[in-house]
Amino acid sequence: SLEAKTVCDFNYVELNKKSIKFKENLVMDYTTEISNTDLKKTVKSTGYLDMLNNIKLSGFGITLFKLDGADVQIKNNKLYFTINLATPIISVNYIPIVIRSDVKVEDGNIVLTKIDFVNLCSVIDLSKAAYLLSALNPLTFSMDILNNNGSKMKVQTINIIGDRIVVNGTIFVPKNTSK
Secondary structure, three states, X not given: OEEEEEOOOOOXXXXXXXXXXXXOOEXXXXXXXXXXXXHHHHHHHOOHHHHHHOOEEEEOOEEEEEEEEEEEEEEOOEEEEEEEEEOOOOOOOOEEEXXXXXXXXXXXXXXXXXXXXXXXXXXXXXXXXXXXXXXXOOOOOOOXXXXXXXXXXXXXXXXXXXXXXXXXXXXEEOOOOEO
């Protein structure tokens, strides 16, 4: 769900049959709530899971490992990534890896934090991999309002509550933006 409301008492918008033009800057507060189902549909439709499933490490012409069967879900106030690690090095077809993460806002962006393995020994330091996991963050998205690069969206807070993510922030549409 998405709720957006202006923070100004007066907004000057020019409406025509074929266009809309913002005559003054428009600033809105927004709140969005993302369910587990919403997140799964989003990462599937954006190709996020396909991107994860195409990651592989090769050396000397041999695939050492590749990722497959990637999934993401929200549960118990955390974000969970499940990835099957396929490798010819061991005799099993794949090793399921589950990574748990919190989220926070840093410089107006959503980043993953407190990253740890759920089902593996935690001797591996994931702080070095935090950059990679953040680059693969399914909550990172850009906003294009009326095809205008001057429009800005800023995240102010993010919370995972049960199996939902709640994000609050502001949207800025500069004056003279038209569509």
